Amino acid sequence: SLGIRPVMITGDHPLTAMHIARSLGIADDREAMTGRELTDMGVADLEPVVGDVSVYARVAPKDKLHIVRALQNQGHIVAMTGDGVNDAPALKQSHIGVAMGKIGTDVSKEAAQMVLLDDNFATIVNAVEEGRIVYDNIRKFVKYTMTSNAGEVAVMLLGPLFGMPLPLLPLQILWINLVTDGLPGLALAVEPAERGTMNRPPHPPREHIFDRRMAVDIVWIGLLMGVVSLAMGYFQWQTDAESTRQWRTLVFTVLTLSQMGNALAIRTSTDSLFRVGLLSNKAMLGSVLLTFSLQMMVVYLPPLQDVFHTAPLSLWELGVCLLLSTVVFWAVELQKLWLRRYHKPHETQRNR
Template identity: 55%
Template sequence: PFDADRKRMTTVHRLPAEPAAQPAAQPAALPAALRALADAPTPYVAFTKGAVDGLLPLCRAIWLNGATVPLDAQWLARIDAANEQMAQNGMRVLGLALRWQTEAAPLEDDLIFIGLTGMIDPPRPEVKTAVATCKAAGIRPIMITGDHPLTARFIAHDLGITDNQRVKTGQDLSRMTPEALAAAVREVSVYARVTPEHKLRIVEALQAQGQVVAMTGDGVNDSPALRKADIGIAMGITGTDVSKEASEMVLLDDNFATIVSAVEEGRAIYDNIRRFVKFSIAGNVGKVLVMLLAPLAGINVALLPLQLLWLNLLTDGLLGLGLGVEPAEPETMQRPPRAPQESLFSGGLTRHVVWVGLVIGLAALAVGALYRDPADPADNRWQTMIFTALAFMQMGQALASRSTRVALWSLGLLTNPVLLGLVAVTAVLQLLVLYVPFLDRFFEITPLSLGELLLCVALGVGMLLLIELEKAWLRRGEAA
């Protein structure tokens, strides 16, 4: 059977006692082949196919025009030249040989070389684009193959995996010390004629440098490298059960471009988690400040428990759901990966939460103090203003929180219709609470005039614009 170390396989066939009838349409070389089989000295023949460089040392002769001739240095040079020429054109080259077989004789010794066959297995059209996307996203594609080094170099250059001619073979890796291998994996992105043991060494060398390694594989022998990698990815169609069990992911369509799409989706999910955390904590910081600082402004209870519960359900709940389905930003696959040890609150998230929470809390308190009439303790219009201002400021905050750096008008309002719809629903529900008679009594609030309502809406718009100014400041800092 085929073995990754030997890179060849042999099958034994019993020759028929009578030659089979020849088909009407036949290749030109078929009659000579049939005559050779008819004149076989033994009833068995062993056919071997495999890598040319591993097959030639086992051959003693070459099949030429229906007869065998010695495989001398001249023929070896011609075969090597043909092998390299085909490999340089991106072909996967197999050598073919045979041996007239007796039961006691070894299968792969004193072979007769038959010839070369070249196969073109072009990558899928979308792979080249996927490789370019990987590079833009700070992901380094590395090709590890059992093919001829020239074939690997041709395909890697065609796909844009590497722009140099450096290729390391399995023999090179076997001779390397750990220090030499560590230096090689920093620069070389194409490895050819490797064994599963070499794949494992490459993975370990990359991990030793702090790299996060995703490894693809389909065979039983790939299992150690798949298990060692940070993310093992098995082929769903061609992969063995053992390789799938050793992996964290199974690629159902065996398409490299799908891995890139999964990376983009993963980054989008992580970004959405950060958006929700940033939005929710900043809003709650604002509400906590209102409750804590209200006594300093001469207000005993700024918000009733039911009003707080409504705000948390309406803003943190509905609007947070909308941020959770934000599609990936245009720049998602144009930035380097985050460090594994990076905190969720890195990248200025803590600073943003603090200043947005302060603005929300202080603005709500200011508008409450503005409308509070100490001479009329029964008038709770000030409390309604705080309640409504908080709701509208968080609506503006939610719209602006769709991206950390990209302006809202650059993203487009309609690119997240779910959030836009939930903002509209939140606004309608807040207005119902304000102006439906039994609801305003239930929440113990006073209906606002048009001017008072517009002031609360203006605070929401102001919150949106302030966050957009922060984005512009961040973009300017990156450009500088």
């Protein structure tokens, strides 16, 4: 389910190698390929069968290099472990060379890209999990930042199209970028692993962090955020065009709080926030509460009202702002519900 196929390459006798491999669940009933067979085969001859062989016995150091090259030529991403001087060429050739920190030679460590300090093979699995968590969180941060910025752009473009003056002042935009991008963005960096992180195939090697699906999400979430943020402000502007501070404060507040709802929803790729729970990332919960408190200070404290050109909202107006700011959250939650029901993980990258 991890999408990684372990292969044993050893100098031991084939019977010994197969016994160990079967006890570890690496091999099935097929026989091990021996170094003698590898000697009679070139890399081109090895390529058609290398994907089906999980155990190599009585292997010479040069044969390890042939195995790595054959796997790479078949499109596999190869990680190679080793500790001796003779392992250095294969470690260097592989995509990820992994040397042993305690028993490994200096030559093998120099050739490798990663060193296991505890010499524990299981640590590689932990490293894979950490790598997937970091990759996922980078994507979440990029998606959150870009959707928030897209929402601000939508507000600034749609407002004049509807005949309104500029919906936000430069200082208000700077405030949104400072508070909503900074605090929740940092909290996304410490988001824990999602359910099923280690039960999915690896990402395609050529996949970019910013892909087509993310681009589509940025457009529709940003557009929705802009429309929702302008809705009440536009109604207030139509009712009383002279109350510029009032309707700008409405737009300002809804946009800020909508981005908080967006941050909460983006925490997971497919699981509902209600499944993982608000307390699973206390940093995010704290950042949302702090941002809300700061926004209320900007709206209700007279010294900050003069700085940010805001006006106090009535209880009814604040309630409507809170209600509208949840629209983006529920829209993203509905998208995740659809993904859970109808989107199946791509299977072609398994065991690559």
